[in-house]
Amino acid sequence: MVSNISRVLLDGALTVSVLTQQDGAYGFAKNHHSTLEARFAPQPSAFSLCLGLQDVFIALFLVLLILMTVFGNILVVLSVFVYQRMRTFTNFLLTSLATADLLVGLVVMPLSLLDLLHSRNWPLGRLLCGVWATTDVLLCTASILNLCVISLDRYMAITSPLKYPRTRSKKMAAGLLSCVWLLSLVICSPPWFVPGWGLFTQYSNHDLTSANLTSFYASTAARHPFACVYSPSVPYRIYSALGSFYIPLLVSALEAMSRRHL
Known part of the structure; x- marks a missing residue:
């Protein structure tokens, strides 16, 4: 520092x-x-803990939210792995969702709190700025895809109650969850490898003139001299939005429509 x-x-x-x-x-x-x-x-004073009353309340709320997130999801994970009767296909899917949310509480939210405590002046450097942003996208995408898989599993259990138990196994659960996490990694990783597809950086006032920023990100970095700014390109925004939101939304919509025709 x-x-x-x-x-x-x-x-x-x-x-x-x-x-x-x-x-x-x-x-x-x-x-x-x-x-x-x-x-x-x-x-x-760029990295000093200079907080207003509003920031103090937000920080306390975040601390409480972090504790609740971590404690609640640890209980879910432990209940499945400790009690053998809980190790069902559906519970494995729920455990994957709880794991994603647990990692959000352990990694993403504490760093958000640290950023708040330093008045939005990121103290950990450019590399960790990118790691933080990527981890956030990875875990949020994994949560969404896990919910999508869980909803499809419930749909199959309702529409095929006799066939469902025979087609669900631990190997199938492992395969589905591997696909969920692999797809989440594929969605979040291009900014590190594809030129022009993303920008993870830590801006200071003196290099704003040469930065390729939108007006919103430029104003954010100008207000906070050492802000951790995540400024993805338009192609990556479209790519990640399709994989993280619109395709799962389409799957959920089709599932809801098919349920109404049962």
């Missing part, structure tokens, strides 16, 4: 002469004194 602040201060010392000649595109300066003040004043 100290090295990050020192690096920013050193960069400010090297670039201050350039900044004083510019128009203050981000509200920095009209003269040398205000430029120095705007450039250096925010940096020492």
Whole structure:
């Protein structure tokens, strides 16, 4: 943390002469004194825990939500693995859903709380910014796909009550859940490998001019000098939305329509 602040201060010392000649595109300066003040004043407090009353209430709510999420989903997972009678096909699907939600409570939500406590100034660097965003997409997609598989399983149990028990096995559950998690990984991973399909980064004020950002993300990064900004490209947004939302929505809609015709 100290090295990050020192690096920013050193960069400010090297670039201050350039900044004083510019128009203050981000509200920095009209003269040398205000430029120095705007450039250096925010940096020492960039990672300080400066919270308003609203942020305190949000933080307390998030802590409570994290504890409830972790505790509740641990109970679900343990109940299936401890009690042999609970190890049914449907319960394995529910365990996969609980595992995804448990990981959200253990990984994604604590980092969101950390981001809030640092006033939206991300303290963990560019790499972990990308890992955080990718993990969020992965686990949310896995939760949605698990729900989709569970709904299809319930549909088959209702429409084929005699055939259903014979076609459901632990191997089939393992295969379905492997497909769910693999598909979730395929949906969330392209920004790391496909050029131009995603942007995970940690912006500071001095590099906003060269960043390829939409106005929304640019304004977010301008308000928070070290914000962890997830700015995916339009093709990836379409790709991920289809896999994470619209295809599962279509499956659920078709299932609901078929139920009405029973």
